[in-house]
Structures are given as structure tokens and as C-alpha cells.
Amino acid sequence: MKTLEIEIPDQLGRQIEELVRRGWFTDQNDLARRALGDFLRHHRLELQEQHQLDDIEWARRLKEQAG
Amino acid sequence: MKLIVCDTGPLVHLFEANLLNLLEAAGKVLMPPSVAEELEGVAPPELKLGDLPWLVTRPLRQPHDAEARDWHRAGLLHLGEAEALALARQERADWFLTDDSAARVVAERMAVEVHGSLGVLLWGAATGLVDFPEAEAALDRLRESSLWVSPRVLSEARDALLDLFT
Numbered sequence: 071m072k073t074l075e076i077e078i079p080d081q082l083g084r085q086i087e088e089l090v091r092r093g094w095f096t097d098q099n100d101l102a103r104r105a106l107g108d109f110l111r112h113h114r115l116e117l118q119e120q121h122q123l124d125d126i127e128w129a130r131r132l133k134e135q136a137g
Numbered sequence: 138m139k140l141i142v143c144d145t146g147p148l149v150h151l152f153e154a155n156l157l158n159l160l161e162a163a164g165k166v167l168m169p170p171s172v173a174e175e176l177e178g179v180a181p182p183e184l185k186l187g188d189l190p191w192l193v194t195r196p197l198r199q200p201h202d203a204e205a206r207d208w209h210r211a212g213l214l215h216l217g218e219a220e221a222l223a224l225a226r227q228e229r230a231d232w233f234l235t236d237d238s239a240a241r242v243v244a245e246r247m248a249v250e251v252h253g254s255l256g257v258l259l260w261g262a263a264t265g266l267v268d269f270p271e272a273e274a275a276l277d278r279l280r281e282s283s284l285w286v287s288p289r290v291l292s293e294a295r296d297a298l299l300d301l302f303t
């Protein structure tokens with residue numbers, strides 16, 4: 071099994087600890103495996119990227135309209 | 138002042154990036170009951186709804202309650218996104234805010250104006266609510282939040298900020 075060592079923001083770390091403490095996951099490794107699997111199965115990366123690019127263009131148009 | 142309906146994602150992401158003040162400045166923000174419940178479960182403990190008087194929970198009426206349940210039961214949208222989109226239609230909101238791509242696709246098909254967390258930050262920059270240094274710092278905070286932002290989007294957003302402030 072591959073081992074990943076990652077750094078995460080403190081706030082996210084606290085949320086992970088809380089979810090494990092509440093009993094939703096057996097430990098932090100369990101949560102991380104499930105979260106990564108869920109992300110890869112369900113995340114529509116190209117679509118989400120396009121939507122964010124659309125918002126960038128929207129902001130540019132707003133600026134142009136404001137003169 | 139805008140009338141805005143928001144699902145859970147942007148509320149959490151903008152909170153993590155310390156940008157909720159932009160939503161408050163934009164107008165009145167509504168959320169459906171399921172989003173309020175989701176926030177209780179997934180939001181960081183520091184995000185307290187009682188501290189946000191501009192964020193109001195608004196129930197769905199028929200036929201919008203039924204359409205939200207249909208979208209959810211059909212597997213098109215999660216319950217929070219479904220209720221939020223239905224609420225945006227019910228209230229004829231100016232903006233529907235979501236970072237969920239499925240919800241955004243459905244909203245666009247229904248001619249509902251929809252934006253995401255990054256859009257809110259860039260709107261703040263385009264309208265002069267934040268200055269360039271703050272916008273750059275906020276973009277970094279948004280990248281470090283739980284919102285997924287690709288390297289390409291980050292680069293394009295940085296370029297856009299330069300353009301918006303020149």
C-alpha cells in the first residue's frame with residue numbers, strides 16, 4: 071500500500087480530528103482514504119475548472135461595464 | 138443590494154478564506170433549512186450562524202419544495218444544493234451561489250444567475266470592495282481553503298486581478 075505524507079491547514083486538521091472523535095471514521099487514515107476516493111470518483115474537475123474560469127470572465131465584464 | 142441564495146459550499150469556503158464580509162456587503166443572503174442543517178454538521182466550529190444576522194434561513198414553499206425533492210430523489214443534486222436552487226427560483230434571487238458543478242449546470246439551464254466562491258472574491262475586486270493587496274491575499278487564502286482551485290484557475294485569477302486594478 072502506498073503511503074502519502076501531506077501537510078494540511080490547521081483548521082482542516084481540527085475538523086478531521088473532530089469527525090474521528092465523533093466516531094464517523096475509525097481513524098484519520100480511514101477518513102483520508104475515503105475522502106480521496108470520493109473526490110476522485112465524484113469530482114468533476116474539468117467542469118468545476120470551467121465554472122471558475124467563467125467567474126473570472128464575469129468579473130472582467132463587470133469591470134468593463136463599470137468603465 | 139443583491140438578493141442571494143447560497144448553498145453550503147461557498148459559506149464554508151468564504152468563511153475559511155475570511156471573506157464572508159463580501160457576502161454581507163453584497164446584500165441579503167438566504168439559505169434553505171437543509172443548508173442550515175448541513176452547516177451545523179460540517180462547518181468549522183468557529184462559524185456560528187448566530188453571528189451572521191445577514192444570513193437568513195428561508196423555508197421552501199410549493200411548488201419549489203417539490204421540485205427540490207424531485208431533483209434530489211432523481212440523484213441530480215444533493216439535498217442542500219437542490220433546496221438552495223429551488224429557493225433561488227422561489228425568491229427570484231439575483232445570484233445563486235454554489236461551488237457544486239452539478240448544481241451550477243442545472244441552474245444555468247434554468248437561466249438562474251450562478252456564481253461560486255471565487256466569483257464572489259473577484260466581484261469584490263471588480264466593484265472596489267477590496268483593494269489589490271487584500272484581493273491577492275484573499276486569493277491565497279481561498280486556495281488554502283477546502284475549495285478546489287486548479288493551478289490554471291489560480292494563474293488566470295491572478296492575471297485577472299492585475300487587470301482589474303489597472
